[in-house]
Structure formats: structure tokens, C-alpha cells
Amino acid sequence: NAGVTQTPKFRILKIGQSMTLQCTQDMNHNYMYWYRQDPGMGLKLIYYSVGAGITDKGEVPNGYNVSRSTTEDFPLRLELAAPSQTSVYFCASSDNGGETQYFGPGTRLLVL
Amino acid sequence: DQQVKQNSPSLSVQEGRISILNCDYTNSMFDYFLWYKKYPAEGPTFLISISSIKDKNEDGRFTVFLNKSAKHLSLHIVPSQPGDSAVYFCAAVGGSNYKLTFGKGTLLTVNP
Numbered sequence: 001n002a003g004v005t006q007t008p009k010f011r012i013l014k015i016g017q018s019m020t021l022q023c024t025q026d027m028n029h030n031y032m033y034w035y036r037q038d039p040g041m042g043l044k045l046i047y048y049s050v051g052a053g054i055t056d057k058g059e060v061p062n063g064y065n066v067s068r069s070t071t072e073d074f075p076l077r078l079e080l081a082a083p084s085q086t087s088v089y090f091c092a093s094s095d096n097g098g099e100t101q102y103f104g105p106g107t108r109l110l111v112l
Numbered sequence: 113d114q115q116v117k118q119n120s121p122s123l124s125v126q127e128g129r130i131s132i133l134n135c136d137y138t139n140s141m142f143d144y145f146l147w148y149k150k151y152p153a154e155g156p157t158f159l160i161s162i163s164s165i166k167d168k169n170e171d172g173r174f175t176v177f178l179n180k181s182a183k184h185l186s187l188h189i190v191p192s193q194p195g196d197s198a199v200y201f202c203a204a205v206g207g208s209n210y211k212l213t214f215g216k217g218t219l220l221t222v223n224p
Contacts, residue, residue, distance in 0.1 A: 104155050106155050
């Protein structure tokens with residue numbers, strides 16, 4: 001049982017490039033979330049999903065897109081990378097909404 | 113507007129003593145509170161939680177206290193150990209909203 005896995009661990013992007021951050025969970029959780037954490041700040045919710053085929057915006061969705069075609073996977077897409085998207089991105093999942101969320105190890109993204 | 117506040121960015125304690133981490137919230141709809149612990153280069157891990165129908169929850173060395181009238185909760189770690197050194201995030205959820213709102217975190221350093 002791997003829990004929540006994220007790839008890549010680290011990536012450098014040039015301004016305007018695009019990329020997809022991968023997130024997979026093997027706990028059969030319905031709820032999945034994407035957060036970003038900037039230095040000295042708490043985690044801010046980007047997008048979330050309550051089940052396959054259902055996604056919704058969080059607090060800071062601009063510049064990102066998500067899809068949820070399966071229960072296990074919840075990729076996060078950056079279409080036109082900007083320096084403001086330099087951050088650490090965490091994916092999480094939970095069995096019931098809101099309560100204990102299980103986090104992946106994070107993806108550190110640097111946009112130059 | 114920050115709905116969950118951790119006003120102490122850092123805290124340093126001696127091994128064996130008590131660590132007290134504080135958290136204040138402003139949203140009266142919050143009815144479930146969680147503490148997460150985060151080591152560098154890892155994702156947050158769930159530590160302990162408390163429902164608004166309780167005022168205390170204990171798990172080994174960790175105890176969370178909730179004062180609803182003051183909209184304040186605290187995490188007590190007794191005795192503190194060097195392995196407890198990490199960033200601690202307070203989080204809250206409530207109403208029909210299953211999205212966690214995080215504080216900015218408190219860096220706890222336990223000195224041997």
C-alpha cells in the first residue's frame with residue numbers, strides 16, 4: 001500500500017512551458033485535493049475532486065487545470081508556467097470529505 | 113482574511129519538557145480541527161484531531177484542547193522529543209464544506 005504518490009519530485013520549467021504533475025492513490029479514496037505551499041505560508045487549495053468525473057475549484061485555481069477520469073489518478077496541469085507558480089505542490093486524498101487527508105511527498109516546481 | 117491563525121512562527125523547547133502550539137480560528141462554521149506534522153521534503157502527516165463536540169482529545173504524548181468560546185485550540189506534546197522537531201499545521205473544516213483550511217504553521221525545535 002503506497003498511499004499517495006506524486007511525480008516528479010522536482011522540476012524546473014521555463015516561463016510559458018507546460019507540464020502535468022501526476023498524483024495517484026491506492027486507498028480507493030473518493031476525495032482528492034491539490035495544494036500549493038509557498039515559503040512561510042500554509043497550504044492553499046488549488047482544486048479538489050469528490051469522485052471520478054467531478055472536479056471543482058479551490059482557493060487559488062488560476063493557471064491550473066485538473067481532470068479525474070479514474071478514482072486513483074488526479075493530475076494537475078500547468079498550461080503556461082509563470083514565476084508565480086514556483087512552489088511546492090502537494091496532492092492529498094481522503095476517504096470522507098474534509099476529515100483526515102493523506103498527503104503525497106510533494107513536487108517542488110521552479111519556474112524561471 | 114486568514115480564518116486559521118498560528119501566530120507563533122517558531123517555538124523552541126528542551127527535550128523532556130512540554131511543547132504547546134497554539135491556533136486560533138475565526139469561522140464559527142468550523143466543527144472539526146486537525147493537526148498535521150511536516151518534516152522537510154516530505155508531505156504533511158496527520159497527527160491528531162478533535163471534533164467541536166469535545167474539548168479534549170488525547171493520543172499518547174499528544175493532546176489537543178479546544179476552547180470553542182475563545183475559538184482557540186492548542187496542541188500539547190509531553191514529553192517533547194528531538195524527533196518531534198517539525199513544522200506543525202493547524203487545520204479546520206466545517207459546515208457542508210469539506211475543504212481544509214490551514215494555518216501557516218509553527219516550526220517546533222526540540223533541543224537535546
